[in-house]
Amino acid sequence: MVFGFKRNRANDENSNVPFGTVQMPTPPSPPPVYADNDDDYEKELDSQKSIDLAYEVTEHDTLNENERWPTSEELATMVRVADHVPPRAFLIIVTEFCERFTYYGVSGIFQNYIQNGYKVPGSNPGAIDGGKQMATGLGNFFQFWCYITPIFAAIIADQWWGKYKTILVFAVLYLVGDLILTLTALPSSIRSGGALPGLIISMIIIGLGTGGIKSNVSPLVAEQYQRNRPFIRKLKNGKEVLVDRDTTIQSIFNWFYWAINVGSLSAIATSELEHNVDFWPAYLLPTLMFVVCIIVFWLGRNRYVRNPPSGSILLVAVKCMVTGFKQSRKAKKAGHVITREDGKKASWMDYAKPSNMLDSEESENAAWNDNFVDELHRTLRACKVFLFFPVYWLCYGQITNNLVSQAGEMNTGSVPNDIMQNIDPLFLIVFIPIFDKVIYPGLRRCGIVIGPVTRIFVGFLLAAIAMAYAAIVQHLIYTSGPYYDNPGSNHNDISAAIQIPAYAFIACSEIFASITGLEYAYTRAPHNMKSIVMSIFLFTNCGGAILAFAFNPISADPKLVENFAIASGLMGGFAFLFFACFFKYDRKDRMANKNR
Template sequence: MSFDSLEKEVREETPMALHKGEELHPDHPDDYLREGERWATEEDMSTLRRVSDRIPTAAFFVLLTEFCERFTYYGISAMFQNYVKNPYKAENSNPGAIDGGQQMATGLNNFFQFWCYLTPIFGAIIADQWLGKFKTILLFSFIYIIGDLVLTLTSIPASIRSGGALPGLIIAMITIGAGTGGVKANVSPMVAEQYGRYRPFVRTLKNGKQVVVDRELTVQSIFNWFYWSINVGGLSAIATTEIEANVDFWPAYLLPTLVFIICAFVFWLGRKKYVITKPTGSIVLKAYRVFSTGIRNYRAAKAENRLVLGEDGKPVNWINYAKPSLCADSGDISWSDKFVDELYMALRSCKIFLCYPVFWLCYGQMSNNMVSQSGQMNTGNVPNDIMQNLDPLCIIVLLPIFERFIYPAFRRCGLELRPVTRITCGFLVAAMAMAYAAILQHFIYITGPYYDMAGDDGNGFNHISAGIQVPGYILVGISEILASVTGLEYAFTKAPESMKSIVMSIFLFTNAGGSILAFCFNSISTNPHLVENFAIVSGLMGAFTVLFFVCFRHYDKRDAEETREKTIFEPASEKADFSEGRV
């Protein structure tokens, strides 16, 4: 089936068709009411409890797609550290294939993470300019499958023994990373786009109480469940590392490959249910022209002492000088004042991501140095790289608790945890996790029989239980719930409609920034320097937590005010009309 015929089958984004009992908003035809609902007033927003809406069926298809993709990603990447570091079928050693050592394993892991979170930039450009999100995800899924097949075929015993494992791994990493970029940049904004109600409305519950259904909370809920599906998929590493330890690498890689084939089929299966947004053209090229025009015109205005003043009496921002309404010669300008405003909104929202690379540096320790750390400890009858699955297990358990109990409890107390507050708390918990890992590594080094050489050159483990790692993984999981989920939510809600994939890909690119930072730590990502590694990462995260809060603490109040200004409420006098069947 061609992409053109696929496009005819999917439902493009249009005002929703009304069903029985539904009524459109008089000023906003994209919004509608179902029977038993009414538009919220300002009084409702201040007196009634705010809740999230039900998640649309189409969103569950996207959630299932993300589950399958993450099942594959984490299922294969969880084995990379052992696959590269250790020799194949060696006695008294963890499973391995390439025998490249700790530094090569950590370096390749960091490269893979960097590449996987660099490519979403290209995936977003392709989706926004040419294919749209649906077709981009489908196309890059096939590229992803090719990489999985290369990895599986080059991990068979004959290939490993003949030296094909390392080149096969590098080719697979590049191909899988490219596929990841097309999927990751578009699947997260697409899942939120399936919810098409924008204005707050009042719903009466079965117990007779009235609540305000709030889009902001619904999007937050969608991304919480989106992240939950990611971590359920991440549990695949339990199965693949067990197969790796007890059978071999090739069947461990084959399982995620088969699951991703199912992933592509499931995503295609929901094609008639999706809300599909059309590609909007070359945002990147147009943005470059806006920037250059704005800077050029601003410099000229400043030199000629003719700066434009805003409503507050202060000179307007430099980007405003790219607006056609302020340009003396706007003949070759192909954008509107609205596009410039949207671009400024996107830039302002992206500033909040500047501290995220340090957070991802902390998170990356979990898949490389903390795996090696567990290899220096007594793990009993389980493989050392299974320990990292404590993180997704923690998220699966705790995320619904945060969603259903902790966040609503704060709202009821009038202390709503808005995005910057949640991100700050997440950064702080990440710093605590790395501090805990540093302290634990110190105790590993002072415990015999191998001390600071445990796990190297065929050495066994020190006599200390790997169960002591559990609190560190729990802290990492909590930090993800607070910082990573909120970052996804913020990237979607603050990005203009025409730039959601680009802004989301910029947020994902911060993960690549974390991988670049990790390369700087490569020389101390080995024995006997792991205490320093964890301690420096912890201190860096603590410093950036303070910097983040100082720079962005006012964003919560500003964003709440902007959201309220954009929201259209019905006059309170119209509330009585609803009981008579009028809205």
Template sequence: MSTDKQISTESSMDLGVHKNDELHPEHSDDYLREGERWATEHDLSTMRRVGDRLPVAAFFVVLTEFCERFTYYGITGPFQNYIQNGYKVPGSRPGAINGGQHLATGLGNFFQFWCYLTPILGAIIADQWLGKFKTILVFSVIYIIGDLILTLTALPSSIRHGGALPGVVIAMITIGLGTGGIKSNVSPMVAEQYGRYRPFVRTLKNGKEVLVDRELTVQSIFNWFYWAINVGGLSAIATTELEAHVDFWPAYLLPTLMFVVCVIVFWLGRKKYVITKPTGSIVLKAYRVISHGLRNFRMAKKENRLVLNEDGTKVTWLEYAKPAYSVDGGSVDWDNKFVDELSTAIRSCKIFLCYPVFWLCYGQMSNNMVSQSGQMNTGSVPNDIMQNIDPLCIIILIPIFDWVIYPGFRRCGLELRPVTRITIGFLIAALAMAYAAIIQHIIYTKPPYYDAAGDGNNGFNDISAGIQVPGYILIAISEVFASVTGLEYAYKRAPESMKSIVMSLFLFTNAGGSILAFCFNSIAANPHLVENFAIVSGLMGAFTILFFVCFRHYDKREAQEAEDRMLKDSNEKNDKPIVSEEY
């Protein structure tokens, strides 16, 4: 990043965050604007908490994510029909490859798995060599290559000569690699643009004072980040209409062109971003720390030299990796702080263990529920347009949650902490799958094709696809509670040096959902779809209970940690400069 004056700020905890302090004071928390003062201990316990305004740089990153998701959902929206149905078959749904529902669902699950496996590679590259900004740019080029492959192999001549299937497979691999490098870095990067850490009090225009809380600001950032994702997801409306009324190649050309816009937008914001330096190979270093800790722990246990904390509890096995607790006399290239950060990251990642089942539910929306709508009367619109009800609902719901529901709970003293929100989201996802099972049962009872509707050249049964709408609404609500909160939690609980890798591990749970989906592939077609949705619903319900039982204490611990952190920050005695409201 080119600036006139770059310094490493104290507020970024010497982690390589750079800023132009003359142009962008919002990149540091070491300032107050007019009408603001630092919070006191009394303020922390009595004042209403609110989120802060978002910096301009965050909007550039959000707009970039909108363009990338426009491309992603624009190309994936037609995938199920593109692979499942034949090309230009009279009286049939649009298609190209004629591979059937099994192949379409299987390739869709593979693509989703690949897209959420590659973020780990993107995180390693960003942390070790390039940093987030350059990594996003490099993987964007790979993404564009994949888009071009998909568009060119979707031309009529390519489809008729058998180029569509190898083309879509190569494009999936290439696009999946590109999106992985972007996803692991863009979400932590958007939150990094807000650099104010200390709690402060702001006087509103009506004279009332409110406590500006970083935790709520980060929560709001991820709400609006997810909102942008789903606005971009509406691109599938345009691409499925193009698929149905024109052809597949223009349906894929539109998102390809949008991604070029994505890269331009991201580049234009380069002078406004907070840019974090690469910190080295966190994965390899973490592996060495874990190995060292386990080895020292076993030696201490064998020699009966286990260490106790001040309260009498045993020191955890990982703490034996600290230089102070080393029992083998070897030197290490890390300090106690890194071990503590790694311990925090491992503890935080435990909460992700139940997410693969949630993503299994979510994945039904883009494959089996698309095929389900193909078995019903959709009128003059393509069957795969129904999945866009989900992003439409999220676009409406996120502002309501951010401005009304969450603040309303806080005013009543009933703040919804992360584990509570995630549990609610999991439960609603289970209900969505139960509803899909009921709908599928109703489809099978209707003429003229009963449990063979949509197979081969068969048409649809006598039932309106509008009955699917409540299922998509339930999925949207579950996303607001579970998916948005997961992104927020992965960022907030990850140590500064590990945000990309922890975010990539959260995204990897989506790949886990795709692996589970492969296990259901044998019943992901007629006449077994009722069992498919019912089993997924039951599995999600069981894991909802398991999740709450295992992690319900996390909310109380997080609330206490947040209170202690704010109290510590408010008690700092440093004099801070005041800057003007405009920046």
């Protein structure tokens, strides 16, 4: 049970309770009685008390009809299932769908917009005529910018506005960027040279809006599910199941990610519009959808669970870590060595606990308590997993730049080359419900629980396979005539349909790596650090964009085979290194679930 800085009051953005106030959870309903004698009854009560202490019990952990608390034996042996997703969470999921419709609708056609000239006969659609390297470079900048801004937005949400207000304000900013992009894509603006400066300004503004939404919307949707403690539910057929929070959060994020990919299909519409009409209507469509996004999100304002801002945890966390480092050095010099309750040697973070500080004055003035240090230590442990994600995002980012250009060098028939990237979300729309409703539950019924580290490892391997396949496709393009390894804006005699397996591998990798990363960031973070941890996970996209900048010199013909092959090799190597470093985490999680 976690105390410290936990707050559970919903719809209270303006709480006057000071930061750091300890709040005790509301006791759960009495445990069931299964005992035939007093001794067994007392044992059952003791078992239920230990279960209470293993969970962060809130006032929402009460029983409804046909529900009861599980025994410790049932916790260890029963298959865990997901609960129903709250209706208010679907409002946020619809909001995310609209936002992603806009994001992918505009960014999905950036490569052509930047790379090619305007209305050039026999060429793919374009506007700026900046070439392949400029298009890839600006695309990487946009990715970098969109995923560094969540850090600042998370601080704003935690310190002042809360998640709901932060999302709403940044959404309005996002809409301004969309309008600038649409207006500067008008034919008169393109011909007068306004397309490039308009694009850069809109990229900066849309990136700010994206950061404000992305760092807060995924924690907000998960917060709509309020029950923490597992419970037994009796189904209509008389069967009893163990409903589990972590499994429910996994399901929520599966559907959240499913909505993202349905929204990303907007690139099909915008690609057709740029190809058959012009760029300004292609940008106008997602701009209008974003108006719908703001309206839908605002309509749910009185339904959402809204936890109040509790102060910027990031600043306190940094000070806490600095204090831990200084105190550990001071303690070692003084010969003051401490051990944990389990008998293991204390880490440098443990010396930041006020109870372990040598200086009593510094201990009294600390802005945190012992429990906060434990939570921060758990957060840092979780964030180690994210260190390997930049290489994954390097591979994933190829979808919107180099794979688009690759399709432009092949025969696509009457289909625009940048419409091929939508094969990825189409696969995800089909695969995610199958994994959520069939594969994962089926494995759990067989007693097979795939831990988050193993799922991420599989996702990394699939991304490596996707890049290896893309390298093979690029080699086939270069060995096909009539233009061979220098096709430019022309097409070699090879069908773009051969790209489909690369997108299928990437889609499967997202289910295992990207969705699990979101779930891991949320479930492993303490309550008051969820926005920060989520933004740190999103920040790994920036690492991928930085790596992509290093690949820019080989992101052009005739070096694209090297580009894909090196990305594949890096991803494969990092996948096995990741598993070697963290495979023990899954085992610890399994043991913790059995012992809780």
